[in-house]
Amino acid sequence: xxxxxxxxxxxxxxxxxxxxxxxxxxxxxxxxxxxxxxxxxxxxxxxxxxxxxxxxxxxxxxxxxxxxxxxxxxxxxxxxxxxxxxxxxxxxxxxxxxxxxxxxxxxxxxxxxxxxxxxxxxxxxxxxxxxxxxxxxxxxxxxxxxxx
Amino acid sequence: xxxxxxxxxxxxxxxxxxxxxxxxxxxxxxxxxxxxxxxxxxxxxxxxxxxxxxxxxxxxxxxxxxxxxxxxxxxxxxxxxxxxxxxxxxxxxxxxxxxxxxxxxxxxxxxxxxxxxxxxxxxxxxxxxxxxxxxxxxxxxxxxxxxx
Amino acid sequence: xxxxxxxxxxxxxxxxxxxxxxxxxxxxxxxxxxxxxxxxxxxxxxxxxxxxxxxxxxxxxxxxxxxxxxxxxxxxxxxxxxxxxxxxxxxxxxxxxxxxxxxxxxxxxxxxxxxxxxxxxxxxxxxxxxxxxxxxxxxxxxxxxxxx
Amino acid sequence: xxxxxxxxxxxxxxxxxxxxxxxxxxxxxxxxxxxxxxxxxxxxxxxxxxxxxxxxxxxxxxxxxxxxxxxxxxxxxxxxxxxxxxxxxxxxxxxxxxxxxxxxxxxxxxxxxxxxxxxxxxxxxxxxxxxxxxxxxxxxxxxxxxxx
Numbered sequence: 330x331x332x333x334x335x336x337x338x339x340x341x342x343x344x345x346x347x348x349x350x351x352x353x354x355x356x357x358x359x360x361x362x363x364x365x366x367x368x369x370x371x372x373x374x375x376x377x378x379x380x381x382x383x384x385x386x387x388x389x390x391x392x393x394x395x396x397x398x399x400x401x402x403x404x405x406x407x408x409x410x411x412x413x414x415x416x417x418x419x420x421x422x423x424x425x426x427x428x429x430x431x432x433x434x435x436x437x438x439x440x441x442x443x444x445x446x447x448x449x450x451x452x453x454x455x456x457x458x459x460x461x462x463x464x465x466x467x468x469x470x471x472x473x474x475x476x477x
Numbered sequence: 478x479x480x481x482x483x484x485x486x487x488x489x490x491x492x493x494x495x496x497x498x499x500x501x502x503x504x505x506x507x508x509x510x511x512x513x514x515x516x517x518x519x520x521x522x523x524x525x526x527x528x529x530x531x532x533x534x535x536x537x538x539x540x541x542x543x544x545x546x547x548x549x550x551x552x553x554x555x556x557x558x559x560x561x562x563x564x565x566x567x568x569x570x571x572x573x574x575x576x577x578x579x580x581x582x583x584x585x586x587x588x589x590x591x592x593x594x595x596x597x598x599x600x601x602x603x604x605x606x607x608x609x610x611x612x613x614x615x616x617x618x619x620x621x622x623x624x625x
Numbered sequence: 626x627x628x629x630x631x632x633x634x635x636x637x638x639x640x641x642x643x644x645x646x647x648x649x650x651x652x653x654x655x656x657x658x659x660x661x662x663x664x665x666x667x668x669x670x671x672x673x674x675x676x677x678x679x680x681x682x683x684x685x686x687x688x689x690x691x692x693x694x695x696x697x698x699x700x701x702x703x704x705x706x707x708x709x710x711x712x713x714x715x716x717x718x719x720x721x722x723x724x725x726x727x728x729x730x731x732x733x734x735x736x737x738x739x740x741x742x743x744x745x746x747x748x749x750x751x752x753x754x755x756x757x758x759x760x761x762x763x764x765x766x767x768x769x770x771x772x773x
Numbered sequence: 774x775x776x777x778x779x780x781x782x783x784x785x786x787x788x789x790x791x792x793x794x795x796x797x798x799x800x801x802x803x804x805x806x807x808x809x810x811x812x813x814x815x816x817x818x819x820x821x822x823x824x825x826x827x828x829x830x831x832x833x834x835x836x837x838x839x840x841x842x843x844x845x846x847x848x849x850x851x852x853x854x855x856x857x858x859x860x861x862x863x864x865x866x867x868x869x870x871x872x873x874x875x876x877x878x879x880x881x882x883x884x885x886x887x888x889x890x891x892x893x894x895x896x897x898x899x900x901x902x903x904x905x906x907x908x909x910x911x912x913x914x915x916x917x918x919x920x921x
Contacts, residue, residue, distance in 0.1 A: 350533030356541060359529035381507035384551065385498030391563045392544025393504060399540040403532065415539045417762070419715060419863040419908065421565035421891055423884060440867060440903055447865055447906055459884055462891055464863065464908055567715040567760065567863060569743055571736060588719060588755055595717055595758055607736055610743055612715065612760055646829030652837060655825035677803035680847065681794030687859045688843040689800060692836025699828065711835045717861035
């Protein structure tokens with residue numbers, strides 16, 4: 330989406346939500362994630378695979394790839410400042426993440442209804458190889474993320 | 478399954494695989510996981526939710542619940558000492574994990590063919606509340622996990 | 626579950642719901658399905674693969690195997706006479722259904738909350754070969770299936 | 774994709790595969806499906822909801838919506854003339870299909886590796902309402918669809 334087509338109010342809301350969420354997001358910080366971009370219905374989050382993130386086969390644990398995708402999903406589905414949680418997701422692991430790889434998860438809304446939504450997240454490495462695809466199912470609660 | 482009905486050779490194999498995998502499983506150790514039980518086609522893994530595992534809403538990050546389930550899945554699907562990787566999984570998050578909760582993921586084989594398999598993992602907390610259900614899809618490679 | 630352990634009122638409710646649903650279930654009848662068994666949280670439905678159910682490779686169309694599983698799911702999740710619809714499902718196709726095969730889908734509740742539920746359906750052929758596994762996600766509306 | 778950017782050889786292959794598959798696709802014909810468009814990695818298939826396609830709640834049976842999506846998936850993943858079968862799929866049902874509605878399933882490749890692939894299918898009605906989203910997992914066998 331080109332900047333010209335963006336709604337500046339919606340963009341500012343997404344950024345305020347990001348700030349409010351990230352300030353409390355201990356898991357994202359412990360895993361070294363960075364929120365690279367947010368906007369209405371979208372978010373990009375990066376994570377570098379550390380030595381403490383690999384499993385018994387020496388590759389990034391699939392659940393940690395999922396944690397990255399789930400984080401991008403969370404910032405995308407909350408971007409309208411309506412508090413939203415994940416109800417579930419389907420993940421396909423397509424290629425291995427290795428120590429030192431920088432993974433980028435890009436989340437985009439596919440459908441957002443009044444209460445439920447569907448978001449697609451693609452995870453790629455620094456060579457643009459598709460590592461995983463994630464399709465998340467979200468559910469809106471009845472509050473706001475931030476009142477600021 | 479009662480101990481009497483177990484195949485002692487298969488049980489010993491599952492335990493050797495567990496030892497070989499856990500020795501290298503940096504992710505499981507970094508997340509404080511403990512392999513509570515293994516056997517042919519099954520594994521139970523526990524994890525206590527730490528302050529660095531919660532997301533911006535103060536509940537255990539769904540990807541970390543998935544990392545726990547995925548670890549139980551990995552030990553179950555490798556229990557016959559044929560090297561096996563996850564190709565994907567479907568997860569439903571049913572209740573929140575809170576700081577201090579001890580989560581137990583129990584994985585059981587539903588179907589194991591020559592190459593592909595399906596494993597179900599249920600994650601419960603210390604009060605036996607079902608936190609998440611995970612259905613994993615596995616794919617066998619052509620090696621062994623351990624030659625010991 | 627042995628008959629002795631069943632709640633006879635819940636069983637009678639499941640049977641009344643089955644009768645009310647099946648009377649209007651044009652799709653199930655057009656596909657030759659038979660509701661073999663129902664009870665609280667469970668249902669079994671059979672279908673014989675006809676010549677008009679195979680795809681371009683001569684095997685039962687995966688969507689029609691899914692229609693069978695989805696029907697068992699519907700009777701199971703409505704068995705308490707609270708109107709419930711499918712919000713989605715994950716399916717794994719494990720073996721082919723051939724013309725003349727009789728497929729049996731057995732649905733059982735895994736979790737039923739106040740609004741949402743998870744149901745597992747296994748589809749087997751007449752030789753007890755597992756053809757497909759289906760995990761359904763349900764959502765309760767606010768009415769009853771039948772007032773009878 | 775604009776016609777100018779298409780590879781005419783790949784396009785012709787996809788059309789030959791469509792013809793060979795549809796000639797034997799009894800299920801698609803019995804359900805009144807029409808293959809509206811094919812190309813490399815994509816296919817669009819339409820189906821009108823008939824009175825014999827509705828369930829006990831008077832809406833198009835979810836499995837039949839899935840059969841439509843699965844058919845679009847099949848023509849898309851076989852479009853390179855390498856015989857490919859569905860190994861599974863995840864479906865989210867978003868809105869009801871009613872008698873007389875014309876549903877259009879549009880399938881596009883998300884990822885095609887040497888053996889496995891991921892395809893997304895969106896199903897919309899005549900008013901462009903999103904009825905269902907389907908993500909299919911495919912597996913290539915070792916033959917061709919057609920030698921013509």
